[in-house]
Structures are given as C-alpha cells and as structure tokens.
Amino acid sequence: MYKALLVRFGEISLKGKNRSFFVNKLVENIENALRETGNFQIEKSYGRIYLYIEDNPEVYIEKLKLIPGIVSISPVAITELDLEKIKELALEIFAYSAKEYPTSFKVETSRPNKDFPLTSPEISREVGAHLLMNINAGKPGRLTVDVHEPDHLLSLEIRKDKALVYTESIPGIGGLPVGTSGKGLLLLSGGIDSPVAGWLSLKRGMTLDAIYFHSFPYTSDRAKEKVLDLARILSKYGGKINLFINHFTDIQMEIRKKCPPKYTITIMRRMMFRIATELARKNKNLVLVTGESIGQVASQTLESMHVINEVTNLPVLRPLISMDKTEIIQIARMIGTYETSILPYEDCCTIFVPKHPVTRPTLKDTLEAEKDLEIEKLIAESMEKSETVIIG
Amino acid sequence: MREVYLDNSATTRPLPEVVEAMVKTLQDNYGNPSSLHNKGLEAEKILKEARQKIARRLAASPEEIIFTSGGTESNNLAIKGIAYQYQNRGRHLITTEVEHPSVLESFLALEEEGFEVTFLKADRYGRISLEDLRESITPETILVSIMHVNNELGTIHPLADIGKIIKERNPNTFFHSDCIQSFGKMLIQPARNLVDLVSISGHKIHGPKGIGALYKRKGVELRALQTGGGQENGYRCGTENVPGIAGLIPALDALPDYTEQNPCNQELDRLRKYFIKGLEKIDRKVIINSPEDGAPHILSVSFPGTRGEVLVHSLEAKGVFVSTGSACHSKSREKSHVLRSIGLPMEQIDGTIRVSFSTYNTIEELDYALEVLAEQLEIFF
Numbered sequence: 123m124y125k126a127l128l129v130r131f132g133e134i135s136l137k138g139k140n141r142s143f144f145v146n147k148l149v150e151n152i153e154n155a156l157r158e159t160g161n162f163q164i165e166k167s168y169g170r171i172y173l174y175i176e177d178n179p180e181v182y183i184e185k186l187k188l189i190p191g192i193v194s195i196s197p198v199a200i201t202e203l204d205l206e207k208i209k210e211l212a213l214e215i216f217a218y219s220a221k222e223y224p225t226s227f228k229v230e231t232s233r234p235n236k237d238f239p240l241t242s243p244e245i246s247r248e249v250g251a252h253l254l255m256n257i258n259a260g261k262p263g264r265l266t267v268d269v270h271e272p273d274h275l276l277s278l279e280i281r282k283d284k285a286l287v288y289t290e291s292i293p294g295i296g297g298l299p300v301g302t303s304g305k306g307l308l309l310l311s312g313g314i315d316s317p318v319a320g321w322l323s324l325k326r327g328m329t330l331d332a333i334y335f336h337s338f339p340y341t342s343d344r345a346k347e348k349v350l351d352l353a354r355i356l357s358k359y360g361g362k363i364n365l366f367i368n369h370f371t372d373i374q375m376e377i378r379k380k381c382p383p384k385y386t387i388t389i390m391r392r393m394m395f396r397i398a399t400e401l402a403r404k405n406k407n408l409v410l411v412t413g414e415s416i417g418q419v420a421s422q423t424l425e426s427m428h429v430i431n432e433v434t435n436l437p438v439l440r441p442l443i444s445m446d447k448t449e450i451i452q453i454a455r456m457i458g459t460y461e462t463s464i465l466p467y468e469d470c471c472t473i474f475v476p477k478h479p480v481t482r483p484t485l486k487d488t489l490e491a492e493k494d495l496e497i498e499k500l501i502a503e504s505m506e507k508s509e510t511v512i513i514g
Numbered sequence: 515m516r517e518v519y520l521d522n523s524a525t526t527r528p529l530p531e532v533v534e535a536m537v538k539t540l541q542d543n544y545g546n547p548s549s550l551h552n553k554g555l556e557a558e559k560i561l562k563e564a565r566q567k568i569a570r571r572l573a574a575s576p577e578e579i580i581f582t583s584g585g586t587e588s589n590n591l592a593i594k595g596i597a598y599q600y601q602n603r604g605r606h607l608i609t610t611e612v613e614h615p616s617v618l619e620s621f622l623a624l625e626e627e628g629f630e631v632t633f634l635k636a637d638r639y640g641r642i643s644l645e646d647l648r649e650s651i652t653p654e655t656i657l658v659s660i661m662h663v664n665n666e667l668g669t670i671h672p673l674a675d676i677g678k679i680i681k682e683r684n685p686n687t688f689f690h691s692d693c694i695q696s697f698g699k700m701l702i703q704p705a706r707n708l709v710d711l712v713s714i715s716g717h718k719i720h721g722p723k724g725i726g727a728l729y730k731r732k733g734v735e736l737r738a739l740q741t742g743g744g745q746e747n748g749y750r751c752g753t754e755n756v757p758g759i760a761g762l763i764p765a766l767d768a769l770p771d772y773t774e775q776n777p778c779n780q781e782l783d784r785l786r787k788y789f790i791k792g793l794e795k796i797d798r799k800v801i802i803n804s805p806e807d808g809a810p811h812i813l814s815v816s817f818p819g820t821r822g823e824v825l826v827h828s829l830e831a832k833g834v835f836v837s838t839g840s841a842c843h844s845k846s847r848e849k850s851h852v853l854r855s856i857g858l859p860m861e862q863i864d865g866t867i868r869v870s871f872s873t874y875n876t877i878e879e880l881d882y883a884l885e886v887l888a889e890q891l892e893i894f895f
Binding site for chain 1: 823824825826827828830831890893894
C-alpha cells in the first residue's frame with residue numbers, strides 16, 4: 123500500500139543559508155544508513171525529503187526513526203491524478219490507519235501542481251465527503267469533520283505526476299544531521315554509558331572519533347572486540363568512525379608500581395585524558411566526550427572530575443552528566459548498544475579498582491601521588507604502540 | 515610464536531587422522547545412512563564401526579550406544595529422558611552441586627516442572643559423602659546423576675561404590691554418570707559398576723566437535739527429546755552426523771586401552787606430577803585445589819592475590835593456553851559454582867587457573883609453560 127516515505131526535518135530547515143548543507147548531509151546519512159535495506163530513491167523538496175521505496179515501509183521506518191535530524195516520518199500511498207482514484211485510496215488509507223474509531227477528522231490538501239482542475243479546498247471537500255459517506259454508512263452520524271482539532275488528519279498532496287495520501291506521522295529522534303557540528307573525540311569503554319554519550323553527541327550533529335584504552339592482558343581481546351562492535355553500532359548512526367586503540371598496559375603497570383592504591387583510578391583517568399587530548403590535537407577533534415554522570419562511581423564525583431579535568435584544556439562534554447542509570451539504560455536499549463555493553467568482559471576500569479579508592483581527591487594530593495610517573499615518556503610510548511581502526 | 519595448549523579439558527586439537535577421515539566422508543561418503551541405496555549403506559557402515567568401537571571401550575554392546583550432538587545433549591537426554599519416562603514411579607532425583615552446567619541446568623529445569631531434586635554437597639576437594647547419598651535415596655528416587663571426573667578439579671567419584679549403594683537402596687533407581695572428562699583417560703565399565711547411562715563427547719579425545727554419545731543399558735527406557743524419522747532407535751532423531759562419527763573412529767583408535775590393573779593414563783599422570791613439581795619451584799604462594807588422587811589430566815591451581823583471567827591472557831600472549839574455571843563459564847562474570855561450592859575463599863577463586871593435559875603434550879612444553887608462568891606472575895602481579 124505504502125510506496126513512499128515522507129521525512130520531515132524541523133530544526134534544520136531553520137538554518138538559513140546553511141540549509142542546503144544540512145539537508146545534503148541528512149540525505150547522505152539516510153543513504154548510508156539504508157544502504158543495505160533495499161532499493162529506494164530520494165527526492166528533496168522544500169522542508170522535506172521523499173523516499174520512494176518498493177516494499178516493507180516498516181523496515182525503513184525503524185531505521186529512519188533513529189537518524190539524527192529527522193523529526194517525523196509518514197508512510198505515503200501514491201495514486202494517479204484522478205479524483206476518483208484519490209478518493210478510493212484516501213478511504214482505504216483512512217480505514218487502515220485509524221486504529222481506534224475516530225470521532226472527527228480533517229482532510230488537508232496541498233497542490234503544488236496548479237494544473238489540477240480543482241483547488242485545494244475543493245479537493246479536501248470532495249474527499250472529505252467521500253470518507254464521511256462511506257465510513258458513516260451503517261453508523262449514522264458518528265464521524266464528523268472538525269477542521270480545528272481533528273482526531274485524525276488525512277493529508278493529500280497533488281504533485282506534477284501523482285497524488286500522495288498519508289495520515290500517520292511517526293516521530294523521529296530529532297536533533298541535527300551527523301556531520302554538521304564539528305568533530306569530537308569520544309572516550310569509549312566497553313560499558314553502558316560511553317556509547318550512549320557518543321550517540322547523544324551524534325544526535326546533535328557531531329562527527330565522532332573514538333579512543334579506547336586497551337590493557338591486555340588485564341583486559342582481554344574479547345573486550346576489545348566488544349568495543350569494536352559498539353563502535354560499529356554507533357557508526358550506523360554516525361557514518362565513519364576512527365577508533366584509536368591505545369596501548370595502556372604499561373601505564374597501568376607503572377601507576378600500580380609507583381602510585382598509592384587509593385589514587386590509582388584518579389591518576390589513570392588523568393592519564394587517559396592526557397592521551398585523549400594529545401590525540402585530539404593531532405586529529406583535530408575540538409572537544410572530548412565522556413560517559414560520565416555525577417556520582418555514579420568514585421571517579422565521577424565533582425571533586426574527581428575537577429582533578430581529572432585539570433590535565434586538559436579542551437572542552438569536555440558529558441552528555442549524561444545529569445542522567446540516572448535507568449535513563450541511560452533506556453537509551454542504550456533503544457540504540458541497540460545495551461546487549462553488547464553488558465557482555466561480561468572486564469574493561470580496564472573494573473580490574474584496577476582498589477578496595478578503597480579516594481572519592482574526593484584534591485589536586486595537591488593527586489600531584490603528590492603521581493610525582494614518580496614519567497608522564498610524558500609514558501604517553502609518548504603508549505601513543506607509539508597504538509593502532510587505528512576505521513569503522514563504518 | 516610457540517604454542518603450548520594446556521586447556522585440554524575445554525577441548526582438544528583434532529588428530530590429523532580425524533580431520534582426514536572427516537574430509538573423506540564429506541567428499542565421498544556423503545550418503546544418508548537411512549537411504550536404501552549403496553551411498554546410504556556406506557554411511558551406515560561408518561556408524562556401525564564407530565558404534566562398535568565405543569561399545570568395546572565401555573564393555574557394552576553396540577545397541578547400547580546412541581549418537582548425540584555432544585556431551586550437553588547426552589546429559590540432557592539421559593536426565594530428562596529418564597525423568598519423563600519414569601515419572602509415574604516417583605518424582606525424586608539426586609545429583610551433586612559440582613556437576614557441569616548441562617547437568618545442573620537439566621535438573622533445575624525439572625525442578626521447575628515439579629520434580630523434587632536433592633543436590634548433594636561436596637567437600638573441600640569436590641568429593642561427595644557416600645553416606646549422604648545413601649540417606650538421600652528413597653523409594654521415590656528414579657534417578658541419580660553423578661559425574662565421573664569433575665571438570666574443574668579433576669576429582670574422581672567412585673562409580674563402583676556409588677552404583678552399589680544406589681542399587682542396594684533402591685534397585686529401581688537409575689544411575690547416570692557424566693563421563694565426558696574421564697572417557698579415554700580412564701577405565702569406564704558401566705555394566706560392571708551398575709551405571710545405567712553414561713555420557714561421552716568426541717572433542718575431548720582429539721575427535722571432532724558436535725558429536726557425542728550416550729550409553730544406555732539394555733532394558734532402560736528413555737523419553738526422546740527430539741522426535742522425527744526414527745534414527746537411533748527413535749531415541750535421538752535427525753540425520754546422523756556422519757562426518758563427525760567418521761572422525762570419532764581414528765580418535766577412538768588412538769586411545770590407549772585400560773584394564774583393572776592399569777585403570778588410568780600413566781602418561782598424563784606423569785605430566786601432571788611433573789607440572790606440580792614445577793609449580794613448587796615458583797617463588798610465590800601456590801595452592802593446588804585438585805585432590806592428589808584426582809584424574810590424571812586436570813589440575814586446578816590458585817595464586818592468591820592474582821586474577822585468573824589476567825593470568826590466562828598474559829600466558830596466551832606467550833602462546834600458552836590455559837583456562838580460568840571451566841571454559842563454559844569463563845565468559846560469564848559469575849564465579850565458578852564448583853569452587854564456591856567446595857568453600858574456597860573468594861581471593862583463592864579469583865586467582866585460580868585450570869591446567870589440563872593431553873598425552874600429546876611434552877615435558878618440554880611443560881617446562882616452557884612453567885617458565886612463562888613464573889615470568890608473567892612476576893611482571894603482572
């Protein structure tokens with residue numbers, strides 16, 4: 123029945139001269155995301171995108187729902203420029219889509235094709251009358267027209283060579299098309315939070331690269347595979363991701379050897395931030411993104427964040443900062459990272475957790491605790507042993 | 515890099531003859547054993563030969579062997595098959611706390627269906643008390659399932675004594691034993707020891723994965739779990755895994771013979787003792803969890819203060835492959851139920867690895883593994 127999808131993008135149509143840049147990005151992202159879904163054609167129109175498909179609209183809609191920049195999607199039926207055919211199709215779509223019996227409705231017509239013999243209000247009236255007559259048959263007077271607050275809205279669009287009929291509107295995720303807001307570097311672990319933080323950044327149009335700190339043998343190669351899988355899931359929304367796999371083992375061991383156990387987590391996080399900053403500079407990432415949320419673990423108190431943040435002068439974005447774990451999990455499930463995140467391979471944070479980590483570190487004590495580390499040398503060596511995987 | 519595989523309780527490397535036999539079967543003897551024509555007959559002959567060879571090892575007759583997809587299926591078929599078949603006689607079942615998950619989970623599923631299950635406790639070395647067993651058996655008991663060799667510790671359960679106790683207390687109680695770890699390494703005599711059902715697996719004896727068998731004593735009935743075209747006398751329907759079964763033949767041929775005078779693989783025993791000696795030279799606290807009189811090929815060792823999984827990975831970086839508990843739960847975060855059940859302190863469980871030998875390991879390989887172990891312990895802990 124449905125042979126096209128109407129994709130609406132609210133926010134980006136407001137962006138003045140940049141509009142075509144935004145729309146083109148969105149089209150590119152849609153094409154990437156749907157590459158394996160089937161054959162389709164895209165048509166750009168003012169403020170909206172039409173996707174002509176062969177079948178299975180549900181499968182397309184499921185994917186479109188999660189592409190940043192899309193506000194809503196409507197499945198669209200198509201017929202010829204013939205009033206009788208339009209009426210018939212309108213009735214079919216109305217009956218099919220009105221899940222619960224509506225008490226009022228409205229038909230709305232737009233007519234870019236001015237050659238069509240009837241005007242928009244005339245078409246609306248004709249089709250509306252047809253619906254009333256047929257649907258009310260046997261159920262007298264139940265359904266009425268309400269042009270102000272209808273239960274059900276049926277839209278018609280008279281185009282050059284065809285008429286479109288649609289009524290459902292499925293909300294998309296909103297946001298901005300990926301690739302329209304600059305490039306960030308995500309600190310990606312195998313946990314639940316950081317992929318969600320990454321996805322929320324993608325949602326606001328950011329292009330993402332990611333860094334993962336690998337500490338073999340303290341973390342297994344399965345943990346690395348898991349991070350690769352998570353990056354693959356993110357790349358479904360955000361296109362290509364450069365994943366930097368940092369060799370962190372030697373740093374872990376040095377910290378273990380030379381720093382008081384209470385401070386190992388704080389110092390480890392500082393080392394990670396230093397490396398990420400260094401990498402971001404080389405790779406032209408403008409910000410760091412982390413999955414931190416206040417108070418979740420010892421390293422996520424404000425005191426800890428303060429001390430850890432001190433090693434970088436890049437903005438550190440923390441999209442999850444105010445979220446509860448349950449909210450984060452909800453998003454993780456929605457975007458499909460949850461099942462992968464909960465696979466039980468240790469990541470480097472869980473293995474080095476001391477019995478009593480300091481929860482309110484001070485900068486002075488931390489500097490004292492890390493004074494024996496040859497920080498620059500360690501970072502340089504670890505960067506040298508790192509590898510890059512291009513994902514997506 | 516050098517490769518020393520010491521995780522033979524998880525699985526073993528198939529012998530070259532095994533691979534060859536499987537390839538040949540896939541290429542030439544691709545018939546369905548149920549087919550009337552000669553291609554079918556060829557395949558049937560392979561089944562017959564393998565069946566005879568397994569039967570001979572268990573001092574059984576070929577009709578008593580049912581091919582399955584492996585140890586897990588054999589255990590499921592034996593336990594659920596007996597429980598469903600004989601539930602009118604009674605609904606009480608007995609097993610131990612230290613069984614393999616394929617046994618434990620089968621019993622837990624039956625418990626949920628309303629069967630009553632007694633889980634026997636084990637001591638520090640994974641041994642059950644025969645007195646407890648005797649007392650647990652009632653006129654309602656239809657099945658006792660006790661593994662021969664524990665997969666994490668190597669503890670040997672005395673099947674002969676257990677069989678005797680069961681049949682004395684209730685001659686109608688069936689006795690199943692998961693012999694997946696012991697088959698090929700020790701003497702197994704089900705009929706003589708009054709064991710009614712025995713599970714075995716192909717890939718623990720240098721054979722292929724995806725093939726196993728269940729010995730079912732003549733006269734014992736089973737409710738089939740998988741129905742279909744009547745293969746395996748209707749106990750396990752589905753076209754037989756002919757290449758897998760063909761691969762079993764050379765694996766069985768390569769096994770040594772065991773007798774009452776020589777009930778256990780001496781070569782494995784020598785490797786295990788050698789390894790223990792080597793461990794004693796490591797300058798660090800080492801605890802051997804396995805009992806001294808355990809199976810010859812399994813050794814559970816704890817290094818308190820370390821982490822088993824980190825050791826596994828640091829050894830693998832040098833080409834030495836061992837496991838934490840058993841491979842089956844190494845992927846889940848849960849700590850070994852066996853090591854918890856025998857009451858090891860958490861710190862000891864955390865630092866546990868399992869080393870398991872094959873007759874194809876050499877003393878020289880063990881020397882290398884010991885050297886790497888000492889070195890990695892030093893570096894990472």
